Amino acid sequence: MSDVLNLVKEYWEGHFKKLLIDDSELEEQPLFMRDEDMEVLKRKKNQLNFRDAKVLKNIIHGQVISYEARSSREIVDYLLTMEFLIIQKKKIYLETQQQARRAVIEGGLLIDDYLVQGEGSCDQKLGMNYIHKGLKSEKNDRFSNKRYGYDRLEAIKYAERWWNDYNPAYKNFTDDCTNYISQCVKAGGAPMRGNPDRNIGWWYSGNQWSFSWTVAHSFRWYLSGSNKGLRAIEVSSPKELLKGDVICYDFNGNGTWQHTTIVVDKDSEKMPLVNAHTTNSRMRYWMYEDSSAWTPSIQYKFFHIIDGTTT
Template identity: 50%
Template sequence: MRDALQASLEKRINGFVAEKAERLMDEKDERKIQACADRNAVIVKTYARGKILRQQFSGERQAVLYEVHFQHLIKQKEHLYLEEEVEVREANFQRGMLEDDSEVVPDQLEAAFSADAASLEMGARERLSYVYDRRKAVQYAERWWNSYNPAFKKFDVDCTNYISQCLHAGGAPMRGYPNRGQGWWMRGNNYSYSWAVANSLRWYLAGSKTGLKAREVGSPDELIPGDVICYDFQGDGRFDHNTIVVAKDANGMPLVNAHTYNSRMRYWEYTDSSAYTPKIKYKFYTILDESREWL
């Protein structure tokens, strides 16, 4: 009897996750269609798949952690590309009846680590030359966009950690260990603020004189694959998110990959994101090495 009841609950929950994926796709498509129309692109096909990640039982209560994987085939002029995004959600059931269902919002790493420009080392005497291999940085971004390299520590808010890994895969050298407020590095479970905190990486890119260096440019169309975009969603001067450019669309504008809310080949502007506000500000950084330092 108990096994039959359990099987019935499992079937109901699986049905809920599949149905929720379809509803979320419809909601997301409303924003996505407008965002595409603004740049003369259209959605050719959409697909959403729900997957249960974890279930916990407590008496007659059941908590279900699940993800929804969205895919949008987008056509712009004669170009086709696949944009992907993953949303993690949690649903709670009582005796098999849904009580609540909501998106899982990661804890804000920024609140725990508040390094700013004043605490970062901007002019170290050491000089670390390197050639930035953009192809390898993009290959890494594509390989790990929806998974996590076990060689590195994983964060709940993982966007900047992921971008740092991509830059390092492209050849950018670490420096500054073991001072967390200096340089840009990760070693084991220890790391600099600039490696893992969005606002700190933004300041580091703006001021680093050795090792990993960047130059701010005025518009996104100046970026090329392997470059970085920083996002201040609230427009309050504190940057919340970072992405890496992996391709350009038919109009020469960036398509980006990101972690935390894992996404691939997403249009850089994020106007279809739930985090978007009209106050949003962006910073555009092209990565420098010995071959591009004076361009």
């Protein structure tokens, strides 16, 4: 398997070095590079230039998930880890992303490589029609009279600990973006409420959870409407967000919210750097222009988590 991983490593490191480090252009698109991958690389390069940021070094790691030999071809599903050491003015930070990809090898040569799963693929069937019902009286809600403070440091510590791993105390979902963010916010001290009604509040208990805990669309609408328990206010600019705050994404701009991230740092321009699951990411620039799910119609919601009481 080391030969396979070496092929992948050389392929991606070569293209990243040429486009992002040397700041040159590919003379022509590699024959088997998918258009979406090429567009992602171009958008990432343009984003870095716009931010006056530069990749100093990139490191590629690969981990084989499955292997199948088909006649003269080898089909390899693998986890690609991309590390970018970025400098922007006086700030230097390490951005990391992971992608589930498939490589096709023939005669010892890489002839195809493509993304298996990316952002925006979260299953929204459950919770798509979620209407926030938590505004009604919930007299039996045992969390409803608690005061709480949102500990941003604890939320960030959790986000950093589990950005590339899965806490065994919670179910691991294939589309894990909002489940991960909910865990981070809970680690910051935000109180749960609504159990056992999946349509009410925001909660996780044993083998049950609310739609708002795991579904990006539901979580976005919960944050917009909640006036007790976990609460947030929507702000107009990402610069207004603090560490531990949340960004929601509608990649297609059609009203379906598909992704959620948590702010873990700011860049030199005070813009958010975020962590996320599904495509596991750490210290990623908040706009997600380097995502295959990004479209020019993308919409964002910026939520500032607030301290307070559940009453």
